[in-house]
Amino acid sequence: MSDLCADLSTYLPPEQISEIYRAYLFGAEAHDGQTRKSGEPYIYHPVAVARILGEMRMDYQCLIAAILHDVIEDTGVTKEQVADAFGPQVAELVDGVSKLSQIQFESRAEAQAASLQKMLLAMTRDIRVILIKLADRLHNMRTLDAMKPEACRRISRETLEIFAPIANRLGIDRMRVELEELGFLHYWPWRRGIIQRALRKTCGARLEMVSTVETELRRAMLQEDLAGEVEGRRKHLYGIYCKMREKHRAFSEVVDVFGFRVTVDRIDTCYRVLGLAHNLYKPVPGRFKDYIAIPKANGYQSLHSVLVGPQGIHIEIQIRTHEMQRMAESGIAAHWMYKTGEQGTSNTPALAAEWLQNLLVMQRGAGDSVEFLEHVKVDLFPDEVYVFTPKGRIMTLKRGATVIDFAYAIHSDVGNSCVAARIDRQMVSLDTMLRSGQTVEIFTSPGKQPNAAWLNFVVTGKARASIRGYLKNLKQREAIELGRRLLANELAPLGVTLEQIDPLRVAAYLEDANQSSLDDLLVEIGLGNRLAAFVARRLVVMEEDEINPERGGDVHPHRLAIRGTEGIVVSFARCCRPIPGDPIAALFSPGRGIVVHRIECRNLGSLESRRDTRLEVEWADEPDGEYPTEIRVEVGNRRGALAVVANAISDLGSNIENVFTREKDGMTTALDLMILVRSRVHLARIMRRVRQLPVVLRITRVPR
Template sequence: MNDVPATLGQLGAQGVCPASATPLPHGASGLISVGSRPLQAVAAPESGSGLRSGERADSEVPAPTEQRYLISDLCAYLDAYLPPEQVKECYRAYMFGAEAHSGQTRKSGEPYIYHPLAVARILAEMRMDYKCLIAAFLHDVIEDTEIAKDQVAELFGEDVAELVDGVSKLTQIDFKSRAEAQAASLQKMLLAMTRDIRVILIKLADRLHNMRTLDSMSPEACRRISRETLDIFAPIANRLGINRVRVELEELGFAHYWPWRRRVIQRALIKTSGARIEMVSTVETALKRALQQEDIQGAVEGRRKHLYGIYSKMRDKSRDFSEIVDVFAFRVTVDRVDTCYRVLGLVHNLYKPVPGRFKDYIAIPKANGYQSLHTALVGPQGIQIEIQIRTEDMQRVAESGIAAHWMYKSGNQSTANPTTLAADWLQNLLEMQREAGNSVEFLEHVKVDLFPGEVYIFTPKGHILSLKRGATVVDFAYAIHSDVGNSCVAARIDRRMAHLNTILRNGQTVEIITAPGARPNPGWLNFVVTAKARVNIRGYLKNIRHLEAQNFGRRLLSVELAAFNTDVDRVDPLRLAAYLEDGNLRGIEDLFGEIGLGNRLATLVARRLVGAEGDETAGEARQDQDLHPHRLAIRGTEGMVVSFARCCRPIPGDDITALFSPGRGIVVHRAECRNLGSLDGKRDKRLDVQWSDQPEGEYPTEIRVEIGNRRGALAVVAGAIAEQGSNIENVLSREKDGMTTDLEFLILVHGRAHLARIMRRLRQIPLITRIVRVARS
């Protein structure tokens, strides 16, 4: 591997973690000490895992540069910011956890208590409060020992018990798959996080230490845990603004999941960095000199972007490594906000700015509270560099995010405060949980929500909303309020009318137009990108479908009961209650819903409710009724529980029949449809239906027109169809013999009479030689 692949395609060929990966050497472990390391982007030197025989172990997994310490060391560290009585409580929790985990070891062979101690150390570096640290010492006792939640609450308080329970996995429930179990446990944790944000901070610290010691796991487990870390935990850390934790999680996950890709990128960096070391020093010196000349107090720091960030940019933007120009970034930290803008002018005078690469995250903060000025410059030797300018407070928030609330208790309650922004995100999580059908669906919505790539949109009153890049008008409407999204019909973008599927761009002003009778369209799911919009649309459609199914199920059951000269209101209550209990149904509305969705046949339900399921006389009477059945009238307003077959496309006026489709309701066909086959012996699947006297709406149907090849022929036919008040949904053209062409139109009609008028009008066109209605097999 002496040649450095320059593209992602070449990286992909080497991106599989070898099954024979050998464990990383780990620092010698003492009996009562535990390993930890400072939170940093890329550790150096590095040691490898999964290297081929004879290769230098220099670039695989960031090596934990072990800092060995005792519980007494941690207590001494806590003395710097906690009162003595709270430090004693932390020590008591450590002793309790050590006793609870006595005899348990980790995969590495170390005593298990090493892990909680390391987790507490990570949280101590974030300056977390003592209850959070106590929960860190105890975070596995409910899950992995005989200790119960009540016992933790009795000894350490209800707050600590709730934190520990929130972090614990669901182990008492049997799940169908690992994915379902994982989703349920993550859902439990995220919902606990909505009650107390410290739950996720403990979990992030827990995951960070697990990633640092992942080398003791099997290659399969390494890949699974690393994938979960990159998909869930690193994005959550980013969403909460905890940059130090995010970077290390990404680096460790990248190293274990794509070790060869990481190695190739690092070798490419080493190959190209030699000539740029002098450039970094030159830029730092120039920036410091410029600050001194203007008498500005500030710190200048140059750094290389971390490997996973470079890889993500290559992947997301489909660029070669040679095209990633801003590998090096410089941070200027000053005292005040107005000084940031002064420094911006200085650096733009020093080096030429790259057009279109300036971002003001001070005026418009990111969704996680991050604030800074970003600008790209053409530095020495024509190499592009990135300059970040921020205050010391902004730097603290950039590194610690939500954890800065406990670290400094700043009392800043602005809209850019990470605590305020986190609370808004947690409210969105609660809304998603209420609308999601199950834990797996909820987790998918969360994943969508964790990768924003933001775009900033203004409301007509000047408020700013941050949305995921690629967001549409519908996403914006739901970001304002779910009721606004449910009733939106159009929008004005910068005072111009726009469709609902219009993709929004930075800085646009959007005004949503709503209508009282409007409701979400299932087609919106094809273009919305935010989790809030997707989950609200699905939730609304599920509720609407459930109500439609209940109403339709009542009608179906009423038709069947009419054959027995009774109705729903006159059914024997005892028989009804017994049937509901046997079917595990909570009430008659659930029964209507089951019938409407086709999960229960109205015929069989009716026979049970009238006590005729074993009565031969009643059966004969019912068969006599079938000769002149009470047909269900199709109005066209039944909603999603009634669908019309695409093979024959029935319209009002056609003789029709219907088939039950479990989970969907019924599917209406034309009576002569060839796809029905023989209905003899399929009485349990068939439903006798007819059109209502006054059906509503428009119905799609297909016609085939044979027309001579002439210029403008299609326009003539389309115009004639439009004259008769019909809309063309689709058209297909097939040339037959060079002289004639078949045009197949999918049009909307009110019924057979409307279709007949259209066809009569088309026959008046001289070019048309043949018109037929299409029925597909």
């Protein structure tokens, strides 16, 4: 501990170091008698975590929280005791890092996801939470040899999937590299060994090349009177492995294994050095990236270029200022201004702050902690594209992002109401993938809502979470409305409305049915998980012996009117495709709501055998919308026959959704057309018009 205090004295005042030492004594007493797997006293670990953060020059409250980060989780010390001894901010930091050990979960994955969710959400309030957790994980990885092999693999996988990407997202490159190397060592030791041996052979043959490039770069800079540092290095093993895996290449095919970093004092010098490098060695076309003009999502800035070096070997050169180098190594921690006394995330870079806000959006849209963690994982691997808004603002998105991802990156409301888009002044579909340099314009409509099909092509965590969250809430609202209508329909023959029933009786039934609110009960009814007839009779009679659940379908004097605007809790069967005017029946489908069939549908089966799920329905007087139905048109084999039929259908105000053609006997062709109609009368007019065409031999509705 004395060594740590001596190191901290280089930037912290004595009174703050005294507080840190007091926290050490507090933690040592709390962890007294506890040891790690290696056999050493437990307090060694939190002191090592504080040392890592001290190397990042973090403030004294963060260092105190690092020393105490396990006392709430692993000892009898409470959050209130920590707050009394060291203040509420330290207590919040310690609590944010602590796992959810008091809650029982069904699986290790669920418990792990919930703990990570808690930590990430605490991070949105104070970024120091994640810095403490990253330092904690780094020291655990350094001492992982004491763990059992299966625990090593589990912890290493979590490190590679979660913690190293978070360090990268926050721009803490030095920590990211070490986490990746240690995770690679313990998760894929055999693969790492192969790459290490191959790299050792390559390094031996190319050390002279590295020295030559360094010398020539320094000489060229000296001739132009440009001051700077030149450093040749090889890429770390996990980075090489990822490139091999992503690009499906053998080690011998990974060309830019060696890299050079040039660090200078000013931004304009970066571009002058780039010109010198391109004069010395030919640049590889398409391999130049200007992260100074357009920083990465984590705030990283540098010039990158791949060159053809001596002996035709590809080399990568990175050129940046000293300030950019400091940011690349320490990332968001470089912005922590411990001398000002400002706390929280007020000094967080704008790009990192935007990501933290996206975490909150993902949290609201996720169904549970496991789903939330999956959204975060998606968002932690941003191989970026850079696009522009019409006003020139740069937006950074994950590679493969679409127009919808862009809309949600602007704002959740923009994504939810997106109806069209224009890229570089050209109208495009909403699933169009974006490329760097494009200008994207989004068109919205107040009445528009997200489409579930968008989930098939969006790639960012924020877009996926927002869409799922909206659809989940939409389905619940629609289920409540449908459940209310179904229940009112069943209460009507009993001579009562829902509002007239005694609230105490409703509350008693909710308790008996294990429902927390009336809305929850209505959702159950709307989704078909509970019969409205049974609920209605229970609410009115409230006596078990007068109710026979098996007779749930006996009383249906009032039919439910189908308007066509009920949303996703009322669906129309694809087997028979009912349209307004068709005699219809409906079945409850648990979890889906109501499925409407034509009464003669062969898949409907015997309604008498399914009385417990049967619902009497009818079309409303003026149903809204258009409904798909299928017709089969047999035509003579003449050129343009399909166009003639399509024009006739279009003239009567219908759209053709799909066409399937097949030749029957060489003389005739069958056209199966999926068309949109408003009613059975509309369909009859279309079929009458098509039947009159000279090319048409026969027309029928499918299925008949």
